[in-house]
Amino acid sequence: MRNPLFYAKILLFGEYGIIEDSKGLTIPYNSYKGTLTFDENSQGKISNESIRKFAAYLEENFPGEFDFDQMKSDIEEGMHFDSTIPQGYGVGSSGALVAAIYERYAANKIETEQGISKEIIAQLKETFSKMESFFHGKSSGIDPLICYLNLPLLINSKTDISTIGIPAQKEGKGAIFLVNSGAPGETAPMVQIFFEKLKQDGFRKTLKEEFIKYNNACIDAFVKGDVNPLFSNLKKLSTWAFLHFKPMIPQRLLDAWQYGIQTNSYYLKLCGSGGGGYILGFTKDYEKAKTHLQDFDTEIIYKF
Structure with a gap:
């Protein structure tokens, strides 16, 4: 199994407002991260059970869109999400898991190596929104999107999202x-x-x-x-x-x-x-x- 890391995210601006089409700005936060693994640890069984339920949701809502045979086989072997991202802290714990599952099992994965257009972002966001709804009841798809792309994103509206450069950090007091x-x-x-x-x-x-x-x-x-x-x-x-x-x-x-x-x-x-x-x-x-x-x-x- 490939072992990509998926990092936390921080929504700097736009909480709740993006639901009403305000702007939003979200950045990766690399101090916390997670990866799909088979390594044994104390949280592995809890995570494995959560992924098992998530897999059932995906199979019902995304027929044919994931490699479910491989996913089920891996779950039976104890696969879990080994993560330092705190749950319930607003920094993308479920978003990182969604991104990891998509990366590993999506049957027709949207590739981003050749560049990231607004169309690609919109497609990914739609898929991630539906996937992450399993965890929150309703999801914008933004959290898994930034965890997957690992780039700052400017949200101009629900249908207009693009990558953006932000000023480099400086060693000041602020x-x-x-x-x-x-x-x-x-x-x-x-x-x-x-x-x-x-x-x-x-x-x-x-x-x-x-x-x-x-x-x-x-x-x-x-x-x-x-x-x-x-x-x-x-x-x-x-x-x-x-x-x-x-x-x-x-x-x-x-x-x-x-x-x-x-x-x-x-x-x-x-x-x-x-x-x-x-x-x-x-x-x-x-x-x-x-x-x-x-x-x-x-x-x-x-x-x-």
């Missing part, structure tokens, strides 16, 4: 970092809360007129490397989320979230669907921000 809320979250209940909110005219209006405006401005500034407009829009985005996404913000982070806005020492935002797992932090002075967040584990994902 950082984008992860904040560990201390417990995993579940995607499906958080997404359900969002859809319930969308039924309210007032929420839908402020999402379109404020959230999407700030979100898109953050992406434009980040891609250009413009720090000041990035942070002025991050403050608006973080404040908006504190007011309107409060059910998705882990309870023990509410005070820290508000403190960052009040002092301008850092700004927090959701990393994926929220409810637990990781939260994203942005600061111009990481060491200073860390002193205010000393009750939480943090890790840098990007320096500037």
Whole structure:
């Protein structure tokens, strides 16, 4: 068996907004990774059982599209997904597994060696969306897509996604970092809360007129490397989320979230669907921000 590694991902901008056609920006995060293997470990049996159920779902929904004979044979031999990607933390644990299964067993795999066009991205996204729905009930397909391509992706709309270059990291004081809320979250209940909110005219209006405006401005500034407009829009985005996404913000982070806005020492935002797992932090002075967040584990994902 080939042994490709599939890495975690981070949705820097666009959580929930991409459901309503805002822009999104997602990047690979190579500190966490997973691979299909037969090596024995304590989590192997749990993963093997999960893949067995996933295989049954695929056989029902993708007849003839995967090498199911080989997949079943490998499952019987104890194949599992050996992964360091934490589950329920918003960094693509199920996306990486979906990408690995597609890479290994897809009968007519879309090859990306000759280049990655928007058409190829759209085809992959459609397949991955249907595959990952097994885990979340509904999936955009973005997580497996970035885990499979391992390249930053700019989401302009549901039908317009492309690879994008982002500014190189610098050894400055500033950082984008992860904040560990201390417990995993579940995607499906958080997404359900969002859809319930969308039924309210007032929420839908402020999402379109404020959230999407700030979100898109953050992406434009980040891609250009413009720090000041990035942070002025991050403050608006973080404040908006504190007011309107409060059910998705882990309870023990509410005070820290508000403190960052009040002092301008850092700004927090959701990393994926929220409810637990990781939260994203942005600061111009990481060491200073860390002193205010000393009750939480943090890790840098990007320096500037």
